[in-house]
Amino acid sequence: MSLETSNPTTTPATGRVRTAALIVILLASFMDLLDVTIVNVTVPSITGELGASPAQLQWMLAGYTLAFALGIITGARLGDLYGYRRVFLIGIAGFTAASALCAAAPTADVLVAARVLQGLFAAAMVPQVLSQIQLMYAPHERGGAMAAFSSLSGLAAAVGPILGAMLLEADWYGLGWRAVFWINVPVGILTLVAARLVLPRGRGATRPRLDLAGMLICAAGLLLILYPLIAGSEERPWPVWTYVSLAAGLAVLAGFHRHQRWLSERGGSPLVEVSLFRVRSVGGGLLVQFLFFVPVMGFFFTFMQLLQSGLGMAPLAAGVTILPWPIATTVAAGLGAAVLLPRLGRLTVQLGLVILAAGFALLAVTATSATPGTGWLAFLPGVVIGGAGMGLTVAPLAQLTLERVPAEHAGSGSGLFNTVAQVAASVGVAVIGTIFFPLLTTYAAEPSHGYGTAFAVTIWASIVLLALTIAVTFLMPRKPGNAAL
Helix, strand or coil: CCCCCCCECCCCCCCHHHHHHHHHHHHHHHHHHHHEEEEHHHHHHHHHHHCCHHHHHHHHHHHHHHHHHHHHHHHHHHHHHHHHHHHHHHHHHHHHHHHHHHHHCCHHHHHHHHHHHHHHHHHHHHHHHHHHHHHHHHHHHHHHHHHHHHHHHHHHHHHHHHHHHHHHHHHHHHHHHHHHCCCHHHHHHHHHHHHHCCCCCCCCCCCCCCHHHHHHHHHHHHHHHHHHHHCCCCCCCHHHHHHHHHHHHHHHHHHHHHHHHHHCCCCCCCCCCCCHHHHHHHHHHHHHHHHHHHHHHHHHHHHHHHHHCCCCCCCCHHHHHHHHHHHHHHHHHHHHHHHHHHHHCCHHHHHHHHHHHHHHHHHHHHHCCCCCCCCCHHHHHHHHHHHHHHHHHHHHHHHHHHCCCCCHHHHHHHHHHHHHHHHHHHHHHHHHHHHHHHHHCCCCCHHHHHHHHHHHHHHHHHHHHHHHHHHHHHHHHCCCCCCCC
């Protein structure tokens, strides 16, 4: 995940307390990652109990990632200003309280609001993880801690659907989907208590200013774009106001760019260092990342809808069906970063996108003819191939995008890279959902066929988007270490 960090003002810690502190901060980070992946499997159950509309379902997912994206750089700066430990404790406490609010939500609207709160507090909590690692470990000792942190995303992706399905199947005390959020409460309280005991105090050596105005402007622009996209999943044809909102959102984001450049030119602390976009590898890599994550995150959202609501799979069967994806992603990511990238350069990313598109195509064909009797084995080839394509893409993308970032902007580059991924996740759910849900109404009389057809259409649209992504990859350097080629 992210971040802008500064050199800590205290010396690294040692001993068992340091190990305990590492476990505590990694557990908190895992909770955040898990809440992104675990919710997908619960969506049909939430729909059944709360009567959530398609737009509300999309906001449950997009609201979390958008709030996280908008707050993460500010969260990192709050740690530098007020202390990593203090901001981490506030973040974990707020995240735990927001989880309880999610679990107790009486309506879909309350659940959406609680998910947004979760994302905001996660944005305060997660940046302090890397800051604490810097604080506790000397540079030559950080390898193991960083490896543990980096492995969490793959672990959460694998565990999330299965854990969510198990909680749904167990239906403890009749809680159903609410157990997915209630489980955060005891874990969060335990983490909070342990963090107070073992985390060292420290803050950044520098004192960056908070760009709250920039965050609000950016939030307004993104909401003006996302709202009509999500509302469009329920209205056909789109009313005039949706087009006005989209145009206004683009104008506000243009104003945000000017505001960031103005701050940078006057020696301020902008959320986004806009000069980085003039580095060809950065601009091209960020565009590739955005275009790539839109169809991928839309796929995760619609695939679980197809399996459970369309084909009638039990949550555990749906979780097992998607499980090979993160496993294949993890294996292929290691192969791509360590073996293929040094030899093939950006061709590794292009190869990954082609393989991902092939996996998507297999899934589209399978979905079109799927019936309630279709099992997980029918989807296995597409899931494995798609997961491998994703792994080959994501691992080299960060290095090719960020390696030419000037040292003085390393934190800004890392924060921007991760923020773009989170924004793309929100946009992906909105855009793909806008295609998916209207098609379901067309086939209301044939639920399984309707879900299969709607899913297939979104996948073919995603493949078109991946083709555009491949074209954009030519803006990235051919080989690592040579941005001029």
